[in-house]
Amino acid sequence: MTQMSNSNNCDNCPVHNKENLIKLGLNMEQVDYVITMAGNPNTGKSTVFNNLTGLHQHTGNWPGKTVSRAEGGFIYNEKRYKVVDLPGTYSLLSTSTDEEVARNFILFGQPDVTVIVVDATRLERNLNLALQILEITDRAVLCLNLMDEAKRNNIEIDERALSKELGIPVIPASARRKEGMKELLAAIEEVAAGKYVCKPHKIKSRSIKLNNAISSLASKLAEQFPNLPNLNWVALRLLEGDNSIIEAVQSGELGSINAGDSTVQL
């Protein structure tokens, strides 16, 4: 299956949004799946990225931003993967350009797999961002990196329980020593090809009142921006008063991202 748009309804077809990815500056020729590295700063994202892509990579800037971007690729089981390394962030609330870049890429590019790279020695803190990512996408793999450091500090992590709780594969790794990469690739393929269906942890404790507000706002957004993915998430951000999303609605930018206007820069 080499379809590259998300217009198909089959379980194992790619889900990425090709048009948006091109607007985000990606060369989408000869690509089966798009994956991205996300996580807190200094968790080893670029080390994992380098392990996966080797010399098949190039760097540039995000369109319209001074944030640098590394893009690369690899072939695994005859499928061509495009990999995008995101800047490290503590949240996706767009309080900085880095956060905006990371959030927009996952939200609008809809990668087939988001590899969430976390520091196993700082798991609790790192899971904050992981949970935010799982609010936007349900196709993710948790790379539990720096396991060498965790072991040295006698930190034990029950990966199975964590995987069950998060609803996504959890792969322990020591990227600097290239350990865990084989297992990571296998998990990426399973999620990309729809063989592993993630059931991500979502925050359940919302009140009925809030849920009603989200759904009525989401249906208004759907009228205005018919192709916008993740409407509920966008609605929640508006209710929270996220300025960058409010501005994107007011200026119409949120719609242009999906309306085929290639002049819009995220």
Ligand SMILES: Nc1nc2c(ncn2[C@@H]2O[C@H](COP(=O)(O)OP(=O)(O)OP(=O)(O)O)[C@@H](O)[C@H]2O)c(=O)[nH]1
């Ligand atoms: N001990 C250990 N160090 C690691 C591991 N993976 C990466 N590192 C080191 O951690 C540091 C940061 O790695 P990067 O790959 O640049 O991390 P990053 O997440 O891309 O960082 P930002 O892009 O700045 O957010 C480097 O010195 C790596 O060599 C690992 O598994 N174990």
Ligand SMILES: [Mg+2]
């Ligand atoms: Mg990096």
